[in-house]
Amino acid sequence: MDARTFARLDYPEVLEALARSAATPLGARLARRLRPVGREDVVRRRLQATDEAVTFARRFGPPDFSGVGPVADAVRRAKKGGLLYPDALYRVLSFLRGIRRVRASVRRPDGTEATFPALVRLSDRLEAPAALYEALAGAIASESALKDEASPRLLELRRRLRAIDGEIRETLERLIRDPETRGALQEPVIMFRGGRPVLPVRADAKNRVRGIVHDVSSSGQTLFIEPEAIVALANVRRTVEQEAAAEEERILRALTKEVAQAAVPLLVAEAHAAALDLLFAKAAYALAHGHARPNLGPPGGPVALYDAYHPLLGDRAVKNDLLLEAGVRLLLITGPNTGGKTVTLKTIGLAALMAQSGLFIPAREGSTLPVFDGVFADIGDEQSIAQNLSTFSSHMTQIVAILKRATEKSLVLLDEIGAGTDPAEGVALASAILEALAERGARVVATTHFGELKALAGERPWAVNASMAFDRETLRPTYRLLLGVPGASHALEIARRLGLDEAIVRRAEARIGAEGRQAAAVAAELADRLQALERERRRLAAEREALEAERRRLEAERERERRLLSERLAAADARYRRRLEEAVRKGEAIARELEALHREAIAAGHVPPTVKPHEWIDRVGALRRAAAEAKAAADEAAPKEDRARGGRKPSPPGGRLLPGATVLVRSHGLKGTLLELRPNGEAVVQLGVMKLTLPASDLVPVEGDKPPAPAGGVRVTVERRAPFEVDLRGMTVEEAREALDEVLDRALLEGRDRLVVIHGLGTGALKRGVAEFLRRHPAVKRFRSGEKEEGGSGVTIVEL
Template structure:
C-alpha cells in the first residue's frame, strides 16, 4: 500500500502508541514492520491473535514477557565460531528463562480450561532446551558476570583471590591505623595499576620501602606499594590472571554449547517477540476501548459509533459510517469546522488499523472491508518548490490517484474541486466522482458545492450526508447525518447574530427559487431526521428497560421452577424419613410378636405379618408421580370418542381426537400438528367455552410430565440425541421459554453433538452454558423463540 496514505491519515502515530507496551527488541521490530494486509486469511489471523491477547490481558493482566534484547547478532557471531561475551550470553539466558516462564504460564492456563484460538499453537512452537538453560542460568548473571558456580576451578581461584585481598588489607590497615599513619598524607588504601598502595608524603618515601606507582599533581604525595605487601600483590596478580583465563575458557565453552542451537534460539526469540507484539495490541485496544470488527469480503463497511483513536474519547463525537452495501460513494457537506475532514480521516484510519490486525474504537458488531489501496487528497498540499498553487497541487495528486484506482480501492477526497471558481470546481468534482465510480472504487468526499448535493440524488450507488449544525447555539454538533445534504444556514446565522431583517430578506430575494426550495427541503429533512433520532433514542431506552425486565422475570421464573423441584424433593424425603421411622417401629413390634409366639403365646399367622409389612411399605412416596399406575388406569377408563377435547400429558398440550388407530392409540390434532398418541397419555377434558368477542386464545398448560431439565448423563450418544430431539419438541409444545440439558463434561462428544443440533433447530433462539454454580459447561441452557 502507498506510504503517503500513512502520513496523511497519521497511521504512524497510532503505531507509536503501541511502543510503550513492548518489552522486547524483537517486538519493536515487528511493530516497525506493521502495515495493512490485503489477504483475508492473514487479516483474520492477526485479528484473532489480538482477540486472544485481549482475553489474556482481561483474565491475567497480559502475557508476562520480560525485557529482551535482539539476539540475532549473537547468533551470527556463533555461526562464524566467535566466543560471546558475558553480557551477550546473559541476553541469550534471558530468552531461555523467559521461554520457560511462558511455557509454564500457558500450562497453567490450560489446566484452568481457558481456551484460545491461536495462542496455544504459537506457544507450542517454543523449545525450552532445559539442559542448556540450567547451565547458562547457573553460570551467567543478568549483568553478564560469570558466577562462582560456573566451574570448580573458578570457584577455587576466586576464593584464593578473596583470601589474598583480605591478607593485603590486613597489612595495609596496620599502616593506616598504627604508628606509621603519621607518614601518610591520607589514611586510606587505594589501587594503582591493579596493585594495593598507600598515599605517602614525599619526604618519607623511603620509610616503607617498596615501589612508587604514582604521585599527586603537586608531587607532595607518592602512591607507594610497601615492601611488605609486594609478594602478596604479586600473588594476587597471578590469581587474577588465572581467573581471567578461566573466565575466557568458560565463555568459549558456553558459546560452543549454544552454537548447535542457533536456529532454535532465534526461533524462540522471534516467537517471544511476536507474543510481546500481541500483548501490546491487546493493551492498546484496552486503552482506547477498541473492539474486533468482522470482515466483509464484499467490502460492506459498517462502523458503529466510530471514534478517531488519536482524539480524547471524552471530546470526540462517535458516528455511524457505512459504505459499500447500499452505496459506494458518500458525499458529505456541511459548514467549516463541522467535522467533515475528521470524519474522512477517521474512516480511512480505522480501515488501515483493522487491516493491520488492530482492534478499532467502534461499537460491537461493526464490520470492515479489505482494500488493496487507500488514497487520500486531504488538506493543503501546496508545493512551493514546484511553484504550484493549492488547486494545482490538488489536481496533480488527483491525477495520480485516478491512474491507480480499481474496484478494490478506497478514495478520500477533502473539499473536492476547491480552490477555484465555484461553478467550474463543482463541475470538475462531479466529473472526477463519475470517473471514480466508473472504475468501481469506493469514495468518501467532502464539499461545499450545492451542485454536489443534487449529485447524491441523481447518481446510482451514491448517498448524501452532512455534518449537523445547531442553529440555536450556532455551533457544530460534529454528528454525521446520512441521507441529508448539508445546509449553509447562512441566513439563520446572520439573523441570530443581529443582521437587520431587511438585509436578510434582500439576500433571500437574490437567491433563485430553486436554491431557496433546496434549502427549505434540507431544513425540513434535517428537522425530520432529528425528530426520528430523538424518537429512536427514546425507543432504545424503553427497549433496553423491557429487555432487562424480561431477563429478570426469566431468571426469577427459573429460580421458582428450581425451588419448586427442590422443595418437592425435600418434602418427599421428609415423608420417607417418617415412614422409615414408622417402619422401624413396626419391625420392633413384629419381633416382639414373634418372640411372644415362640414363648407359647397367642398364635400369629405369617401372612398377617406380611400384610402388615406391605401396608407400611406402601406409605413410601415415589420420587415422581409421572408413572403412577393408578392414575394411568383411571385415565384409561375414561370413554374417548372422536372430537373429544383431551390433554396429552406427555406434552402438556390440549388437543382434539381425530380417529382411533387401535385400542391403545389415537390420532390427536395438536395445533397444526397431528400425532399418534397412546391412550395412557390422554386425559379427557371438558369442552372449551367459546368467547363472545375477540379472537380465540389457547392457553398452554405446563404439564408436570415435561420437566424443565433433561439429564443425559450416563447415556449412549445415539440414545441421548434421540431423547434431545423428542424433549425439545415436548418443551416447545409445553410452552416453556427455556430448558436445561445436562450432558456432563466427559469427552465432550455429547456436548458437541447437542450444540450442533441446537444450531440447526429453527425454534431455538440461542443457547449458552449454565452458570458455574449450576454445572458450567456440563449443562446447556436453551432459550426458545
C-alpha cells in the same frame, strides 16, 4: 495503499500508540512496521488471533515478557567470530528465561490448546535451546560477571585470590595499627593505585614506611606507598588474577561458540516472541480504548460502523453510525466548515486499515466491513512551489493516481472534491470523477460544499447524501452525521451572528433568490427533524444498552450462584466421601480387632476352633440379649412393694429400653425415640420436634425399633418419610452454623426440599444466628418460624 495514504489517515499515529502497548522493544518495532493486507483469509486469521489474545488477557492477564529483549545483534557478532562479554551473554540468558516463562504462561495446564490455538502455535515456536540455556545459567552471574562455578579452574583461582586478598588486608591492617607506621600516615586507610594496595604516607615521613611509591598527591604532601611486607603477596596476586582473566576469556569464548551454534533457533524464537508480543499489544490497545472486533462482509457488501469514532481524539470524539448499504457506492457528506467532515473520512479509512491489520476498531460490536484491496485518500492540501502545483493541481494529481489504481474492491476517500477552481467547472469535473469511480464499482466517500453535487447524489440510486449536523442556535457544529439528508454551509447565518453588516447579509440573501432560500429553509427544517430523531434514537439505544447491561449482570449473578451451589455440593460430596472412607477404615479396624479377639478366645479354649468369627459374634449377641430378657423378667417378678420402695425404677439397662429404640409413651399415647436413660429412673424421649423427660416406667418398647444411634456429633432424623430435622440446642452460634452447613449439604445431596431446625427459645441469640446464616445460604429458598403444632418459635422451617 502507500505511505502517503497512511499519513493522510493518521495511521502512523495509531501504530505509535500500538507500539506503546507492547511489552518489549521487539513487539514495539513490529507494531511500527505493521501494514494492512488485502486478502480476506489473512485478515480473518489476524483478527482471530487478536481475539484470542483479548480473551486470554481478560481471563488470565497478559504473559510476563520481562527479559525478552533483542538478541539478534549478539547472535550476529557471535556468528562473525567476535567475543561476547558477560553483558551480551546475560541478555541472551534473560531472553531464554523470558521465552520459557511466556511459553509456560500461554500453554496453561487447563486446556488452552483448544481455546487459544493461534497463541499456542506461536508459543510452541519459542524454543529455548536446552544446552545453551544450561551453559549460560551455570556460568553467567550478572551483566558484568561470571559465576565462580563457571569452571572448576575459575573456582580454584578465585578462592586463591580471596585468600591472598585476606592476607594482604590483614598485613596492611596490622601495619596501620603499629604506632610507628600509624604516625607516618596522612590517614589510617587502605587505598589502591594502579590496582596495587597502598598506604597514604606523609612526604616528611616517607623513610618510616619501606616500600614502592606508586603515586604522589597533587600537592606533593602525600606519597602512596605499597609496603614492602605485601609486595611479594601483591605480585602473587597479580599472577593469579591474570590466570583468572585468561580462564574467564576461555569460558566466554566457549559460550560465544555455543551462541553461534544456536543462531537459527535463537533468531526464530526472537521473531515469534515479537509476534506474540504484538498480539498482546493489539489486545492491550483494544481493551484500553474499548475497541471491538469487526465482522468481515463479502466484497461489495455493506459498510456498517456503529458508534464509530477517530481513535486519536480520545474523550473529545463524537461517535457516529457510518452506513453504506450493499448497493450504495457513493456517500456524499456536506455541511459547514470545521463540522467534522474530514474527521469522518479519516474514521472510515482508519477503521478499514486497522481491521485489515488485525486490529480491533474504534466502533461498537456488530460493526461490519468488507476487505478492500486498496484504501485511497485525497485529503488536505499539498501545494508545492518547487513543482509549481496549486491546491487544485495537487488534488488532481492525487485523483489521477487513484483513478489508475482503484478497482471494484477499493475504498476511495475524497475531501472537498472539485474545490480550488471555478465552481462551475469544479462541479462538472467532480461529477464526472464520482460517476467514473461508481461505474468502476469502487466505494467512495466524499465531502463537498457544492449544492449541485448534492442534487447528483439525490438523483442516483447508487448514491446517498449525508450531512454534518449544525446547531443554528449556538452556531456550532455538533459533529453528528445525518444520513439521507444534504446539509447546508450556513455561511449567511454564521456571518450574521459574527457581526457582518445586516445590509450585506440581506444583499447576499437576495442574490440567492427566493427559490434558493426556500430550498435552504426546507433543508434546514429537515436537518432539525433528523437531529431530533437521531437524539431520540440515541436515547433509546442508551436505554437498550442499559437494559442489556442489566441483563448481563443478572445472568452473571445467576451463573455465580449456580457455580457457588455447584462448588458447595461438590465440597459436600467430597466431605461425605472422606467420611465414608473413614467409616470403612474404622470398620476394617473393628473387623481386625474382632478377629484378634476371636483368635484369643480360641487360644483360651472359650470357643471351639470350628466356630467362625461371625458365628462367635452372633453367639455373644444372643447371650447378651438372653441375659437382658432374664433380668427384665426377674425385675417384673419382684414384689411390688420392693419396686415401689425406691420410687419408680427405670427399665433394666439390659432390657429392650435402649437409647435409640422406638417407645410408646403410655401417658400420652404417642410414639417417640428414646434418647437417654438416667440413673434416677428418668428417660429423655424425642416426640416430634420436642424432647420430654419422663419416668422410664411410662415407656413401653415397640417392636421393630431402630438400632441405637451412634454417639457424638449432631443428631439428625434421616428417615425418608420423617421430616428432615436437626437439633442445635445447647450449641454456640458458631457451632450451630457449622452443624447447619453440613446438614444443608446432606439435605441437598438427598434431594430434600424441607428442613426443620430446632434451636429452642432461650435468649434468642441462637435463633438470630440461624436466621442470619439461612438468609445468606444459596440453597435456601425461604424460611419461617414454626406454627404452634410444629413446635412454635422454638423451631425454624426451611424450604430448600
